[in-house]
Amino acid sequence: MNLALRDIRHNLVRFSLTTVGVGLLLMIVMGMGGIYRGLIEEALLLVDSIGADLWVVQEATRGPFAEVSRVPLTLEDRLRAVPGVRTARAFVSHTIQREYQGKPLRIVVQGLSWPEDRGDWLPIIAGRALGAAHYEMIADRLLGLDLGEKVPLGRDVYTVVGLTNGMVGPGGDGMAFFTVRDALAIQFDLSAESIRLERASRRSRAGSQDIGKTQPFLIERAQGPSAGIPVLPRSMASAVLVQLAPGTDLDAVVRTISAWRDVSVFTSDQQRDLLLKGNVDKARRQLGLFRALLVIISAIIMALIIYTLTLDKVHDIAMLKLMGARNSLILGLILEQALLLGILGYALGYLMGQWVFPRFPRRVVITQDDLIMLAVIVVLISVLSSILGIWKAMRVQPNEVLS
Amino acid sequence: MTSAAIALETRGLTKVYGSGNTEVVAMRDVSLIIGKGEVVALLGPSGAGKSTLLTAVGLINPPTSGTIAIGGRQVMDGPRELVDARIFRRRFIGYVFQKANLIPFLTALENVQLALEINDTAGRDARRRAMELLEYLGVGDRVHNMPYMLSGGQQQRVAVARALANHPQLILADEPTAALDSVRGRQVMDLFRQVAHEKGAAVLVVTHDHRALDVFDRILEMEDGELRAHSADPAKKA
Numbered sequence: 001m002n003l004a005l006r007d008i009r010h011n012l013v014r015f016s017l018t019t020v021g022v023g024l025l026l027m028i029v030m031g032m033g034g035i036y037r038g039l040i041e042e043a044l045l046l047v048d049s050i051g052a053d054l055w056v057v058q059e060a061t062r063g064p065f066a067e068v069s070r071v072p073l074t075l076e077d078r079l080r081a082v083p084g085v086r087t088a089r090a091f092v093s094h095t096i097q098r099e100y101q102g103k104p105l106r107i108v109v110q111g112l113s114w115p116e117d118r119g120d121w122l123p124i125i126a127g128r129a130l131g132a133a134h135y136e137m138i139a140d141r142l143l144g145l146d147l148g149e150k151v152p153l154g155r156d157v158y159t160v161v162g163l164t165n166g167m168v169g170p171g172g173d174g175m176a177f178f179t180v181r182d183a184l185a186i187q188f189d190l191s192a193e194s195i196r197l198e199r200a201s202r203r204s205r206a207g208s209q210d211i212g213k214t215q216p217f218l219i220e221r222a223q224g225p226s227a228g229i230p231v232l233p234r235s236m237a238s239a240v241l242v243q244l245a246p247g248t249d250l251d252a253v254v255r256t257i258s259a260w261r262d263v264s265v266f267t268s269d270q271q272r273d274l275l276l277k278g279n280v281d282k283a284r285r286q287l288g289l290f291r292a293l294l295v296i297i298s299a300i301i302m303a304l305i306i307y308t309l310t311l312d313k314v315h316d317i318a319m320l321k322l323m324g325a326r327n328s329l330i331l332g333l334i335l336e337q338a339l340l341l342g343i344l345g346y347a348l349g350y351l352m353g354q355w356v357f358p359r360f361p362r363r364v365v366i367t368q369d370d371l372i373m374l375a376v377i378v379v380l381i382s383v384l385s386s387i388l389g390i391w392k393a394m395r396v397q398p399n400e401v402l403s
Numbered sequence: 404m405t406s407a408a409i410a411l412e413t414r415g416l417t418k419v420y421g422s423g424n425t426e427v428v429a430m431r432d433v434s435l436i437i438g439k440g441e442v443v444a445l446l447g448p449s450g451a452g453k454s455t456l457l458t459a460v461g462l463i464n465p466p467t468s469g470t471i472a473i474g475g476r477q478v479m480d481g482p483r484e485l486v487d488a489r490i491f492r493r494r495f496i497g498y499v500f501q502k503a504n505l506i507p508f509l510t511a512l513e514n515v516q517l518a519l520e521i522n523d524t525a526g527r528d529a530r531r532r533a534m535e536l537l538e539y540l541g542v543g544d545r546v547h548n549m550p551y552m553l554s555g556g557q558q559q560r561v562a563v564a565r566a567l568a569n570h571p572q573l574i575l576a577d578e579p580t581a582a583l584d585s586v587r588g589r590q591v592m593d594l595f596r597q598v599a600h601e602k603g604a605a606v607l608v609v610t611h612d613h614r615a616l617d618v619f620d621r622i623l624e625m626e627d628g629e630l631r632a633h634s635a636d637p638a639k640k641a
Contacts (some may be wrong), residue, residue, distance in 0.1 A: 001513065001520050003506075010508030010549070316506050322463060323565075324493020325521045398463045398492075401504055402454065402577065 003329065004336035007313070012205050015153075015341075018305055022341055023348030025298045026378065030073035030353050031360075032291040035372045036284055038050035038363035043170040043280050046093075047272050052123055053250065055091075056257060063264075063271055064238035065091055065170065067280045071263060073180070075240045076113065082249030082256055089113030090237035092183040095173060098153060105151075107143060107176045108169030111237065113185030119177045127162035133179055138162035142174030144271045154189030158182070170275070172362040180237060199223045295377060300395065306338045310389035322398035334389045335382075342382030346375060409475060410572050410605030411437040411460060416469035418455050418628075429455040430466070431628040437621075439572070442599045442606045444616060447625035453609045454577060456625065460607070461496055461575045462488040474572040493522045497566030497604070499576040503558035505550040511537060511561045512546040518568040536564040540594065556587035563594055567602065576600070576608040585614060592618040 008015045047065075056079060058069040079088035097104055112119050118129040119138050120342030127147045130136050137158040139145040141153045158178065167175040178186065199222070206212035206222040244253060250267065257265040266274065276284075310317075317330055350371070357364035414526040437443050447453050454491055458464035460471055462478065471479040478486045505514045512533050519529035537546050540560045542553075557640040559579060566574055576595065579598055580588030592608075592615040597608045608619070616622060624631050 001509075001517055001526070003508075003517075007508040007514065315504070316508075319504050319506065320521075321489070322461075322492065322498055323518055323521055324489045324491075326489075329521065399458055401498075401500065402458065 002336070003333040004340065007333065008337065008340065011318070013075035015337075019341055019348060022298070022302060022305070022345030023352060025223045025355045026345050026349035026374070027296070027356065028372070029291060029294045029298060030349055030374060031357060031364055032287055032294060032368060033374065034353070034357060034358070034364035034366045035362065036287040036291070037310040037365035037367055037370065039283055039287070040276065040282055040362055041365050042168050042172060043275050044272055045168065046175070046274060047268060049121065049123075050091075050241060050362050051243065052091075052268055054242040054254065054257070055268065055271045056088075056240045056242060057238075057265050057266065059262050061264060062278070063266055064091065064276050065271070065275045069238050070236040071238070071240055073237055075140045075237075075263065078260075079240055079242055079257070082242075082253060084244050084253045086244050086245040086248075087116060087144050087243040089117045089241050090180045091239040091241050092180050092187070092237050093169075094183075094187050094238075095171065096153070096186060097171065100151065104281075105143065106173040107139075108171070108173050108177050109186055110177045111180035112177050114179035114181070122162070122164050122177065123159065123166065124162045125165045127160070129162060130177070130179060131161065134182055136158060136161045136178070137182075138164060139166040140164045140176065142168060143176060145176075151184070154187045156182070166363075168363065170280070184237075260385060271308070271399050299381040299385055302338065302341065302381055303388050304310065305341065306334065306385050306389040309337060310334055310392050314392070314400065317396045318398055318400035321396065322401050327394065330393050331390055332394055335386045336383040338386035339379065342378045342385075346378045408438050409436055410439045410441070410473070411435070411458060412472040412609065413456075414470045415580065416456065416459055416466045417603050418452070418459060418464070419467045428628050429579050430459065433469070433625075433628075433630050435623065435630060437573075437605045437607060439605055440599050440603045441620045442618065443608065444619040444622045445607060445609045445625060446622060451625040452628040454627050455628070457577055457607065457609055460573070461498060462492055493518075494569060497569070497571035497574040499559070499566050499579045500563050501523050501575065501578040501581040502577070503550065503555075503562040505561055505565075507550050510547050510549055511542060511553065511557075514550070514561055515564045515568050518565045522569045524569075533564070533568065536567060537561065538600055540564050544637045554587075556590060557589050559583060559587070560594070563591065563598070567598055568602070570602065571604055574604050574606045576606065576610075578609055578611065580612050580615065581609065588612055588617075589615050 010171045056071065056075065057063040058071050061067050061069045063069055073090055076088045076090055079085055090111060090113045093108065095108050097106045099105070113131060114130065114133050118131070122129070122138060124138065125141070127138070130138060135156055135158050137151065137160055139160045141163055145160045146150060147160055147163055149158050152161065153239055166173070168176055202222040203219055206219045212219050212222070244250060254265055254267070257263065265392060320330055353366065357366065406527055408596060412435070414434045416430055416433040417428065418434055420427045445453050445456065447511070455464065459466045462484070465479060465482040465484070468481045470477060474490070478484070478491060506517065509517060512530070515533035515536055516529045519532055520526065524532065534543070534546060537543050542557050542560045542564070545553055545557055550561070553561065574595070580591050583591060595606045595608060596618050598604060
């Protein structure tokens, strides 16, 4: 006769509510793991999907995900000339927040090196890749934009020609893909007043310096468009992505580019490591610690629940002992209830998570490995939490029936 | 009485709690013999040592000194167990208390069935025998009821059925009628007499209920931890 099930049948409401409580707790534990996995997946999404063998970044920097990196767009051409390089394309990435239809719209702006890169590699679920050098964008579904929608960004209006799914930046914001020129235009968009003031400021600076006094023509240039000033830097990208031709010796190409004194070069794996160690590491450790604390809290709560359930049955346990019941019967009663509580709570947590997690603002990735590991932990917690109850039960004397 | 006819025999049972200034002698030099099929009442004021004697012979509260033999087998020598008390309890002793002490999450049938299963009777046989016992005790129509759905008398009958389930040689009852009205109390006492005579079990009942003393074959009386009086004629006590 299974006493655990019969006791549960008798206290069904209490057991159900307890199980729901444990289930919610385990769902949060699952969710913390899922958020951690999601964080990594979102962080690596671009690096993994962009398909670059090498990342060429500003000299002595760790690349666009770790810090500000600026390289001239002409670097593309230099890299294309390196033997073994199949493609080189500029990488422009920055996050903007604009007011759109009365709501803030955060976009991770990604530049595609038109016309070589039109975004064909993106997971496009509706529409098409970029088809023109300007004023088109591919937006992720997370941004809430519709196909054909026209979005004003800066001085220009961009039409959504394609929609992707799951393309988010390390911060969880949806990505939108433009040509590099458009991405830079959006990044350095300034109002007419800002431009006028900047030109006036430049003219004033030039006039107060020796070079301006000795070369009056420079003052004239300084008050014009910045593109017309040869000493000013040209448009910059965050990095240039290099794809190698099949069979190329990666190390040889890296050695060649590393010899250039104005850039640093990283392989895709190195860029992944930098990304994880930089942006994600602290969040990972924080989530991991929080997760461990939740597991400990779950164990303590379950132990208290099982202990309380056992205390409720002290008299019955004394009676069972008086009747000569074996310890295994009494132990089984407590342990089976603890395991059922853990297993049912786990299942409930999983089912609730399936409904709740997709509604989280950031991606929650529940992997099978994590689920298996948590299941093992739950079984261990159940067994450990029943120890307190079992200890109490074993100390019950049969003559307590008389008390 | 021949040794084969003896269900319970104690010699010089003494139980001392504490030591030195706090020493309390709860039971002193109690020797008694109860025969198979005999129904014996144990009377006495509170604190006389009745429950101490009952729990000592029930192998749940070992005596400080003295011996206990059940069914001709020596089971206790002072505080030392000569048998595995837990196994011995489930095979040879049945208990009934003032409260029925039924397991609240089991039905009447399951309460009795559990006692049988604890003693290694297979599930189906245990269920059949439990059903027979409950019908024998007049609660066959309430077998699937939970304890809280039964009246006090019905609960006590289920408790008696549980005590009888494994054909015990000794049934120990501690004020089994205290929570019952006189009619129900009488019914339970009659039940003890019936099962003792029909099943051959010895029944030792601690009671304060003087209304049903005529049911007993013999009455023992305790006072200050000692067995003071034996009466072979219950009518005198009544």
